[in-house]
Amino acid sequence: MANEKKITCLLVDDEPPALEILKKYVAAVAALEFSGTCNNAVEALNILQTRNIDLLFLDIQMPQLLGTDLIRTLKKPPRVIFTTAHRKFAIEGYELDAIDYLLKPISFERFLKAVNKVLDNLPPPGPPPPDGAQSAAAGSPNAASFQRVEPSRSLDPFLHLRAERKTIQVALDDILYVESIRDYVKVVTRNRTIVSKQSISSLEEFLPREAFIRIHRSYIVSLSKIESYTHDLVEIGRQQLPISRMYRLDVEKILQRRPG
Known part of the structure; x- marks a missing residue:
């Protein structure tokens, strides 16, 4: 047994x-x-x-x-x-x-x-x-x-990025947004920027959907870091990031459901 x-x-x-x-x-x-x-x-x-x-x-x-x-x-x-x-x-x-x-x-x-x-x-x-x-x-x-399995919460509070010939551990809570640059992604955190060679879609698999949202083909943002938003953009700190037409409806629904 x-x-x-x-x-x-x-x-x-x-x-x-x-x-x-x-x-x-x-x-x-x-x-x-x-x-x-x-x-x-x-x-x-x-x-x-x-x-x-x-x-x-x-x-x-x-x-x-x-x-x-x-x-x-x-x-x-x-x-x-x-x-x-x-x-x-x-x-x-x-x-x-x-x-x-x-x-x-x-x-x-x-x-x-x-x-x-x-x-x-x-x-x-x-x-x-x-x-x-x-x-x-x-x-x-x-x-x-076996018994059927049910969803649990986040599996890993860190993102593991390959950059600068090493693996860099980044706390999910520190991430402000992710930007796609051709074959690379730029992960912007509270105190540093990390560039890693991978697609933004593959990186998106590691990000919990309740905490991050895709707003554009080239951008994923942390929901908790959004300070303000309009129909066309979100503002994180001094950075204004565009919301594309493809993602606009879903983005607006999610942002309007946020507490507070």
Whole structure:
């Protein structure tokens, strides 16, 4: 009983920030067991041929081999949850009998919804195995072993940024706003500015949605740091940041709901 079988998970994505957030999400769910990460589908294929993996969190658009093509090469693929920034792959993902399809940036609540689908799809427990078969049966998880999981609060109060040839830990509460500059992001805090090579969308995955809001294709701001706003911009300190038409309606709804 003490050693209940967990669902072993392999995370496959060519973007390190995406792997990091999935790793944190997996670690927060007792029913899941982290079994490693891969930066491409070919590496994942080698692991799947040698290790028992119950569940793949699999990006679709990767170099060398697409995630969907990886699944087509497997005679008995594990359960799959596709992760991608591209909505156009959804139909193809479901045609391959994926459990779910997560569109980046992935919130923890949406992640848990997908995990619950996995738990709901586990086979029901059969009759108790004979004594001799007990050890073999222990290798297959079933629905009786797990309970559905519910969302928790923020998993990590820090953002971890790769910059200046090191990893810099930044408290989420210190962040004023994030700006996209081509292939880089500029994270502006109370007392410093950090430039890291990654996309603003991948960074957005690490930011709790109740504390940060996307106001523009190039800007994410901390809700608690907004001092004033108009129809077209928000003001944080001396900085005025534009609200684009695409995000305006959602921004206004959220700002109007803020207490005080």
